Amino acid sequence: MSSRNSLQTLTTLQVGDISYRYHSLPKAAELLGEIDRLPVSLKVLLENLLRYEDGVTVTRDDIQAMADWLVERRSTREIQFRPARVLMQDFTGVPAVVDLAAMRDAVARAGGDPQRINPLSPVDLVIDHSVMVDHFGEDNAFHDNVAMEIKRNGERYAFLRWGQSAFNNFRVVPPGTGICHQVNLEYLAQSVWAEQIDGEHWAYPDTLVGTDSHTTMVNGLGVLGWGVGGIEAEAAMLGQPVSMLIPEVVGFKLTGKLREGMTATDLVLTVTQMLRQRGVVGKFVEFYGDGLADLPLADRATIANMAPEYGATCGFFPVDEVTLNYLRLTGRPAEVIERVEAYSKAQGLWREPGHEPVFSDTLHLDMSEVEPSLAGPRRPQDRVPLGGVPDAFKELLALQLTPASTEVGRLESEGGGGTAVGASTGEVTVNIDGEEHTIKHGAVVIAAITSCTNTSNPSVMMAAGLLAKKAIERGLQRRPWVKSSLAPGSKVVTDYLEKAGLTEYLDQLGFHLVGYGCTTCIGNSGPLPEPVSQAISENDLVVSAVLSGNRNFEGRIHQQVKANWLASPPLVVAYALAGDSLLNLAEEPLGLDADNKPVYLRDVWPSNAEIAEAVALVEDDMFRSRYADVFTGDEHWQAVATSGGDTYAWDSQSTYVQNPPYFEDIDKPIQPLRPIEQARVLAVFGDSITTDHISPAGNIKASSPAGQYLQEQGVSPEDFNSYGSRRGNHEVMMRGTFANIRIRNRMMGGEEGGVTIHVPCGERMSIYDAAMRYQSEGTPLVVLAGKEYGTGSSRDWAAKGTNLLGVKAVIAKSFERIHRSNLVGMGVLPLQFTNDQSAASLQLDGHEVLSIAGISDDIQPGQKLKVTAQRSNGEQVEFEVVCRIDTKNEVDYFKAGGILHYVLREMIE
Incomplete structure (x- = not known):
């Protein structure tokens, strides 16, 4: 807390029987001026600075800069933010715990x-990324998938159970419970945090960083937080502040109401498209306007969840009566709800009708204009009616x-894609469960x-x-070639579907419960039925997936599926009935009923009144009962054996957990x-x-370098599991x-896959093999890239892997926020082309020898550096790049070899 x-600003707030100490924003305004006009999200940052002012990491000038923001509505000031807690999922959490164990x-x-290595802030890790949809469309799907999950991940789970007992301030939510962001929204988050320090009660805004980019979901609850890489999260756990520039804040005004038949998904896809087109990368987005009064908290959370898709750091909603109602519904204690209301009103964090803060920029959406939408087939911001x-x-x-060789120019702005399919008829007959069916291009x-x-x-x-239910009553059924699944984010979902009498109808359509986890959205979709898989492969079919997720990048959902569509859950069901993405569901029938009459989507779409009647069945007791023993786990989790001790007993034979080499030279x-x-x-x-x-994700191919390594260790391909599970x-x-x-390396002329040329010998090989050969030759490496390099999930291995391959710098036209930070955190230099230059404009084809001058211990944020590229014919080209080490803290981290090296050296000293 503040030592200055x-x-x-220090004062007290009486809530019930408890007197809370807190730093008052109204008191700060007496000296800073009219800060009430600040966006609420910036008020949260201002309170954080008041609470941690120490004259070193947080100064009086930092605090003044927050008030001065109102003048220019932007700032170049670097501040140090200390979140109240850290949230992790297991794919990113396991390597973070591995790093802590290595430290x-x-x-x-x-x-x-x-024992000096311990989280200093509360950390919750939710195991939600490991369940795969191996079994579906059957009553035992959930049980069988969980059993396979435990079998596959026994080594990882034993390691996490060790961490749970070895580290202070570290809790694990076991598998089969829910998705971290939904558990956070429904249980962990408090909107206003409280703790006891030296016998005194303190209250302050609930804030966090998470190792998943969709940490922003909790912004819907008035909690300021966003995704960071595991590297940055570990540093935050160990007491390091999150270094950031005071952001621009884009205000998004919502008015009106959704029309009959529109869903929250339609709204969020519209918002995502609008914000991505406006350009909000690195900025806060804050929602305001009188339309919020009728926007349910769950809808707010859906919009906030998609902040990474529209590119913002966060999508923030202030606290109001809707927030309190949700806290009541989800079973939060009465004293928490009272504290949230009293503190938010005392601090000016409460949303008042008609209040419009000052923003850097604004957008407006009349929600009555929203239309039914999907997003795809490749990016979440590409909304399609x-x-x-x-x-x-x-x-x-x-x-x-189209042949790939003619598409290089067209695909220049796309991350992958473009392999030409053969001369396929686009239609094939397959036998599924003894019946003949026709699958064609566009099949879902x-x-x-x-x-x-x-x-x-x-x-x-x-x-x-x-x-x-309506579809079953009209005699419709899921198309046999559709792999259907239901993977809710918490057990409460199955409770209320059961209470509403709807589970049986979902089951009849093949939407049986398959697990409580991210599943298909992160690529854990499991194998397609063999006849379908074979038909796609042998006939080069271009087929579709429809999911209610947030990401649909190429190769993410399933390796055989090239078109991926984000949609609302009812539209997911509709496409399972239709089985064809070439069908216009707005006009063409889903199928025929028992009387051979066409059934249209409008015939089975529920009314708003019917939905509201069902939603009214959701009760607070459901949340209280499901979260009463959330950290206990089932018999599978309890049976996982683990070691004890302050340090981990590394198993040299393990193919899941190994001591990484990052800290070998720390002394x-x-x-x-x-x-x-x-x-x-x-x-x-x-x-x-x-x-x-960039980062290893999805399935591991037997022929890949990773697959070959695992086979050398005695692991058979059927036991490979996913890359995520082996982080x-x-x-x-x-x-x-x-x-x-x-992925497409332009050195390979448009070919897909992780291959490159080892230039000195001209040999074609995997990127990994080439990197290892360059390392053996003592040759440093550079990666060249275009715009938005590193967009997507906050995967620390995208930076760790880059580092271990020997890449010293990445030169790109622009970087996505989290990945740029992660590169610095792993000692890889992010550099940005200037003057609209690019690898293409400079005619760099990857065969050059590059030298980068100006790198020294005096390196500064934003410094210009000179690059000299010598072509194979001896010709030289020089160009300038900007050093994208953005803050002074990051300079210190980079000089130490990375953020964890910096923290560890401080602790050892």
Whole structure:
């Protein structure tokens, strides 16, 4: 807490029987001026600075800069933000705990006390990313999938159970419970945090960072938080502030109401498209306007969840009566609700009707103008009206049917895509369960109700169940080639679907419960039925998946599916009935009833009144009972054996968890920064390269470097599991970096896959093999890329893998926020082209030798550096780049070799 308090803001707030200490924003205004006009999200940051003012990391000038923001509505001031807590999911959480365990080992080797390595802020890790849809369309699907999950992940789970007992301030929510963001929204978050320090009660805004980009979902509850890489989250756990520039805040005004038949998903896809087109990367978005009064909290959370898709750091909703009602519904204690209301009103954080803060920029949406929508087939910001889906698919199909060599120019702005399919008829007959069916281009082969984004919202979940009921009553059924699944974000969802009498109808359509986790949305869709899989492969079919998730990047959902559509849960059900993305559901029938009469989507779509009647069945007791023992776990979790001790007993034979090499030289002096000399280019990429492209994700191919390594360790391909599940083993992950099947290295002339050329010998090989050869030759490496490099999920392995491959710098036209930070955090230099230049405009083809001058211990944020590229013919080209180390804190981290190295060296010293 504050050791300075130069503005004398400390005061007390009486709530019931408890007197809370807090730093008053109205008191601060007496010296700072009219700060009430600040966006609420910036008021939360201001309170954080008041609370942690120490004259060193937070100064009086930092606090004044928050008030001065009102003048220019933007700032170049760097501030240090200290979140109240950290949230993790298991894919990103396991490597974070691996790093903590490795740091304990390093401290012990240096003669220190390993117990010094502990989270200083509360950390909750929710195991939600490991369940896969192996079994579906059957009553035992959930039980069988959980059993397979435990079997596959025994080593990881034993490691996490060790961490739960070894580290203070660290809790684990076991598998089969829910998705981290939904558990956060429904249980963990408090809107206003409270703790006891030296016998005194303190109150302050609930804030957090999370190791998943959709941490922003909780912004809907008035909680300021966003996704960071695991690297940055670990530093926050260990007491390091999150360094950031005071952001621009874009105000998004909502007015009106959704029309009959519109869903929260339609609204969020519209908002996502509008904000992505406006350009809000690195900015806060704050929602305001009188339309919020009638916007349910679940709808707010759905919009906030999608902040990474519209590119913002967060999508924030202030606290109001809707917030309190949700806290009551989800079973929060009365004293928490009283504290939230009293504190928010005392601090000016409460949303008042008609209040319009000052913003850097504004947008407006009349919600009555929203229309039924999907997003796809490749990006979440590409909204398509329901009736426009066939044409959007045809455009993709035309692209896929065009030879790849002629498409390089067209695909220049896309991260992958473009492999030409053969001379296929686009139609094939397959035998499924003894019956003949025709599958063609556009067939929907996956229909998944999944992801925290929509399964947290009772209105769209009830709508899905009601549509299923009406469809069954009209005699419709799921198409046999559709793999259908239901993976809610919490157990409460199945409780209210059961109470509404809708579970049986979803089951009849094949939407049986398959697990409580992210499943299809993160690529854990499991295998397609063999006849369908074979038909796609042998006939080069371009097929579709429809899911209620938030990401649909290429290669993410399933390796055989090239068109992925984000949709509301009821539309997921509708497409399972139709089985065809070339069908215009706005006009054409879903199918025929028993009397051979056409049944249209409008015939089975539930009314708003029917949905509201079903939603009214959701009760607070459901939440209280489900979260009463949320950290206990079932018999499977309880049976996982684990070791004890302050340091982890590493198993050299484990293929899931290994001691990483990052801290091997931590006891040696820091080496001074030097220019990069005689570097080779590992790969040249276009625009919109996502962390899905960079970081190992999805299934592991037997022929890949990672697959070959696992087979050498005695692991058979059927036991490979996913890359995400093996994030605790650097040997697997570094082999899978840049190995995405859809990534396109321009050095390979448009070919897909993680391959490159080892330039000195001209040999074609995997990116991993080339990197290892360059390392053996002592050659530093550089990656060249286009715009929005590193967009997508906050995957720390996108930076860790880059580091371990020997890449010293990435030169791109622009970077996505989290990945840029992660590169710095792993000691990789992010550099940005200037003057509208690019690898293409400079005619860099990847065969050059690059040298980067100006890198030294005096390096400054935003410094210009000179790059010299020598072509194979001896010609030289020089160009300037901007050093995207953005803050002074990041300079310190980079000089130390990375953020964790910086923290660990401080602890050892």
